[in-house]
Amino acid sequence: MAGDKNAAIEHRAYARVGLLGNPSDVYYGRTISFSLGNFWASVKLEPSQDLVNRLESDGYYGGVRLLMAICKIFHNHCKDNGITLRRENFRLSYDTNIPRQTGLSGSSAIVCAALSCLLDFYEVRHLIKVEVRPNLILNAEKELGIVAGLQDRVAQVYGGLVYMDFNKKHKEELGHGEYEPMDEGLLPSLHLIYAENPSDSGKVHSTVRQRWLSGDEFIICTMEEVADIALEGRTALIEKDYAKFANLMNRNFDLRRQMFGDNALGALNIEMVEIARRVGAASKFTGSGGAVVVYCPEGPSQAKLLEYECKKAGFLFQPVQVMPSFLNEIDLGTMSSK
Numbered sequence: 250m251a252g253d254k255n256a257a258i259e260h261r262a263y264a265r266v267g268l269l270g271n272p273s274d275v276y277y278g279r280t281i282s283f284s285l286g287n288f289w290a291s292v293k294l295e296p297s298q299d300l301v302n303r304l305e306s307d308g309y310y311g312g313v314r315l316l317m318a319i320c321k322i323f324h325n326h327c328k329d330n331g332i333t334l335r336r337e338n339f340r341l342s343y344d345t346n347i348p349r350q351t352g353l354s355g356s357s358a359i360v361c362a363a364l365s366c367l368l369d370f371y372e373v374r375h376l377i378k379v380e381v382r383p384n385l386i387l388n389a390e391k392e393l394g395i396v397a398g399l400q401d402r403v404a405q406v407y408g409g410l411v412y413m414d415f416n417k418k419h420k421e422e423l424g425h426g427e428y429e430p431m432d433e434g435l436l437p438s439l440h441l442i443y444a445e446n447p448s449d450s451g452k453v454h455s456t457v458r459q460r461w462l463s464g465d466e467f468i469i470c471t472m473e474e475v476a477d478i479a480l481e482g483r484t485a486l487i488e489k490d491y492a493k494f495a496n497l498m499n500r501n502f503d504l505r506r507q508m509f510g511d512n513a514l515g516a517l518n519i520e521m522v523e524i525a526r527r528v529g530a531a532s533k534f535t536g537s538g539g540a541v542v543v544y545c546p547e548g549p550s551q552a553k554l555l556e557y558e559c560k561k562a563g564f565l566f567q568p569v570q571v572m573p574s575f576l577n578e579i580d581l582g583t584m585s586s587k
């Protein structure tokens with residue numbers, strides 16, 4: 250970025266919705282996810298005389314360590330890849346309106362926005378491929394022991410609607426998944442139900458992960474079925490077959506429920522899915538729990554009824570705004586296939 254070297258740099262990253270196929274991204278599967286315009290985190294980088302690692306925060310506890318982790322991962326990545334960084338100091342601060350720990354990926358939004366600031370501050374945006382950036386974001390969170398998959402970070406780096414394939418062969422050969430931006434105009438209108446009900450995605454995932462690692466047939470087969478939902482969903486969206494799309498959403502949640510069990514998912518989270526289904530809508534988790542994405546096939550009157558039911562139950566209800574891709578020319582220039 251040309252211009253005043255002393256100017257502050259600010260970037261946003263949006264929440265994300267895992268639309269189909271999650272959580273198979275954690276298990277070499279496939280997902281379709283999109284960037285959610287309703288909520289975002291923003292990070293500000295100000296050149297400063299202070300030490301690089303002096304960080305300030307205006308937001309919740311939890312974000313500062315995320316900022317520190319991405320600085321470390323970014324510096325290591327540059328060192329390992331022969332990318333020279335000029336020696337100048339800065340201060341980072343963040344703010345976020347993403348409901349905390351609701352499966353909307355609040356943590357990686359902070360990391361993603363910070364990475365964007367670092368890319369511009371050091372003028373290395375052209376040197377770090379778009380496909381690689383989600384790995385850096387995930388590694389920063391892994392550094393802190395946060396259990397997570399790649400789909401969140403891909404949706405947040407790319408923006409818009411993205412089909413993702415995390416097959417083992419590709420991941421081992423290239424170090425990342427195959428990411429295909431899709432036309433967000435293919436999406437029907439969607440809604441979001443959420444509650445102030447933090448659930449730790451690491452905790453939710455741990456048992457299923459252990460079973461998968463120890464070769465549990467049921468988990469392995471079911472996870473493959475979940476991955477196939479994203480593949481079928483891609484075709485359903487392209488063909489605008491929304492009846493099929495609704496079935497796939499419901500099936501996605503049902504399979505999650507069989508694998509994780511009601512205890513791990515939590516009664517409140519299950520109720521958010523069921524409240525939608527009782528009015529005839531299709532619904533599933535956006536992430537590991539806390540928020541639900543809903544499709545009302547019968548349109549606005551059904552959505553209105555659901556809004557009323559949610560209010561009665563104490564849940565928050567909002568129409569989904571899809572955030573289009575915000576990759577710029579420099580970003581697009583780094584991509585292997587466009």
Ligand SMILES: Nc1ncnc2c1ncn2[C@@H]1O[C@H](COP(=O)(O)OP(=O)(O)O)[C@@H](O)[C@H]1O
Nearest residue numbers: 309311312349350351352353354355356449450
């Ligand atoms: N909105 C937020 N603001 C600050 N830190 C957050 C936020 N959301 C999550 N975190 C941090 O990231 C960690 C992992 O969050 P996680 O359970 O994955 O929730 P999410 O569904 O938002 O990704 C949390 O324990 C917390 O430290």
Ligand SMILES: O=C(O)[C@H]1O[C@H](OP(=O)(O)O)[C@H](O)[C@@H](O)[C@@H]1O
Nearest residue numbers: 271272352354397398450536537
């Ligand atoms: O279980 C899921 O669907 C997702 O869980 C995590 O996301 P979160 O927003 O923290 O709930 C994880 O990072 C994703 O990769 C999973 O798909």
Ligand SMILES: [Mg+2]
Nearest residue numbers: 354356397450
């Ligand atoms: Mg998370």
